[in-house]
Amino acid sequence: MLGNQSSQCEFILLGLSDLRYSQIPIFLLILLIYVAALAENLLIFFLVVSDSHLQTPMYFFLGNLSVLDIFNSSISISHVSFDIFTGNRLISYPTCISQVFLFTWFAGTESCMLTVMSYDRYVAICNPLHYTTVINIHLCVQVTFFFWLLKFVCCLVHILLTLRLDYPEPTTIPGFFCELFQLIQLSSSDTFLSYFFLYLDVVIIEVTSFLITFLSYVYIFKTILKITIKDGRRKAYSTCTSHLTVVFIFYGAAFFNYFHPKTKNFLVGRLLSVFYTVVSPLLNPIIYSLRNSDLIGALQKTLSRMASTP
DSSP states (O other), rough: GGGGGGGGEEEOOOTTTTTTTHHHHHHHHHHHHHHHHHHHHHHHHHHHHHHHOSSSHHHHHHHHHHHHHHHHHHHHHHHHHHHHHOOOOOOEEEEEHHHHHHHHHHHHHHOOOOOOOHHHHHHHHHHHHGGGHOOOOHHHHHHHHOOOOOOOOHHHHHHHHHTTOOSSSSSSEEEOOOHHHHHHEEEEEEOOHHHHHHHIIIIIIIIIHHHHHHHHHHHHHHHTOOOHHHHHHHHHHHHHHHHHHHHHHHHHHHHHHSOOOSSOOOOHHHHHHHIIIIHHHHHHHHHHHOOOOOOHHHHHHHHHHHHHHO
């Protein structure tokens, strides 16, 4: 297929189509999880925006994380719904490229956001007296904008390189939505530049983000172990365990999604993809809200205002 014909081609998105008797129950379960994740993340975002007590750096980052989770889960569920209700497994080249761009952008930005949140916890626990001078809302907005823009530029380069690739017809994508790594793998043309920039992006940004997160928690736990007061140590633990759990879920799901052993049965890979894109956004708000008195208090005040409104 000629390079200038790529925009005319269509892919076959496998989704749940090969699970003849179980695709409806599985789809309904995925849809239920998605709706719950959407509601939870919208609630977190609403509370962060509307409650003045949550106008702090930590909750500013948490609001951004909720927005990213909403986008990621929506991208992954969109074509599954279309496939189930129409029976059409075809996805156009422009739609597939758009999914790749948006998902890669939002997922990459989320990893950067988790890194910034790790540093925020590091400063709060290891240098509490300097926290207000080091971390402030103005700086948070600048850093957040920088990472959104950085990942946008990186994803734009990925897409420009992907547009150069050709694909055999028909090309079946064994997943729920289009992903960058899959498109590179399935191409029938030279993919050296695409792989090179992909691994460059992973090493420079993603691995660096992970190392900063890891080192932040090394220093955090070293500081906590030096706290002699039991209540002080417990309070310090409680301020970072939620975020650390989310980090483990994010990187763990991403690792198993992209590095699990390849088998002829792609069902495992698709289920891991669902966990990465739908279940993780469901768990994040629950983890952050658990034992979080600020969020619980903001929710109670909101419910009280709604109840008192005639």
